[in-house]
Amino acid sequence: DAGVTQSPTHLIKTRGQHVTLRCSPISGHKSVSWYQQVLGQGPQFIFQYYEKEERGRGNFPDRFSARQFPNYSSELNVNALLLGDSALYLCASSLPSKETQYFGPGTRLLVL
Amino acid sequence: SQQGEEDPQALSIQEGENATMNCSYKTSINNLQWYRQNSGRGLVHLILIRSNEREKHSGRLRVTLDTSKKSSSLLITASRAADTASYFCATDLDNNNDMRFGAGTRLTVKP
Numbered sequence: 001d002a003g004v005t006q007s008p009t010h011l012i013k014t015r016g017q018h019v020t021l022r023c024s025p026i027s028g029h030k031s032v033s034w035y036q037q038v039l040g041q042g043p044q045f046i047f048q049y050y051e052k053e054e055r056g057r058g059n060f061p062d063r064f065s066a067r068q069f070p071n072y073s074s075e076l077n078v079n080a081l082l083l084g085d086s087a088l089y090l091c092a093s094s095l096p097s098k099e100t101q102y103f104g105p106g107t108r109l110l111v112l
Numbered sequence: 113s114q115q116g117e118e119d120p121q122a123l124s125i126q127e128g129e130n131a132t133m134n135c136s137y138k139t140s141i142n143n144l145q146w147y148r149q150n151s152g153r154g155l156v157h158l159i160l161i162r163s164n165e166r167e168k169h170s171g172r173l174r175v176t177l178d179t180s181k182k183s184s185s186l187l188i189t190a191s192r193a194a195d196t197a198s199y200f201c202a203t204d205l206d207n208n209n210d211m212r213f214g215a216g217t218r219l220t221v222k223p
Contacts (some may be wrong), residue, residue, distance in 0.1 A: 004154070033210070042200050043155070057209045088152055099143060099204065101211065103154040107204035
């Protein structure tokens with residue numbers, strides 16, 4: 001079975017632009033979470049979606065938004081990019097029990 | 113904000129030795145998990161220990177949990193060069209919907 005997939009793998013943007021990152025969960029997983037990992041730090045929780053509803057939100061500004069589609073794939077949108085948004089963005093999917101999360105390979109975003 | 117804090121930040125050992133990493137957290141939890149990450153790639157789930165468990169084994173991994181001290185340890189026995197990676201603890205907070213990760217321990221196993 002395919003694991004969690006994310007696209008694109010790498011992305012370069014300039015300040016002020018917006019970006020859309022995509023994630024496809026493991027088949028049968030209805031919960032998707034997004035994390036930001038800045039170099040040298042652990043992942044920080046951004047959003048969790050379950051059955052297309054937002055179930056949790058971390059301490060991120062409103063420039064960050066996400067949604068989940070009927071097929072349980074998800075998009076993370078970031079507007080008005082800042083240099084500090086440069087990071088590895090990780091998507092994870094899980095079963096409704098939300099215990100073990102399975103991570104994708106991430107999208108590495110560089111903001112210049 | 114980060115919930116867990118791993119200790120040490122970096123650890124370098126020889127192949128065959130044991131590696132012990134510690135994690136401390138701040139609030140009550142449902143469970144604690146350990147993940148591994150190679151070279152800034154995706155995280156791989158290693159082991160989950162619930163708040164009512166004290167010790168768990170999986171292959172060469174041994175995890176302990178002390179809820180009174182709000183701490184956990186991960187022991188990797190008979191380490192191999194392939195164990196070189198960053199190791200993170202993550203706590204599933206009580207009545208919450210997110211996992212909180214620490215900053216990680218970078219383990220280097222020299223052949």
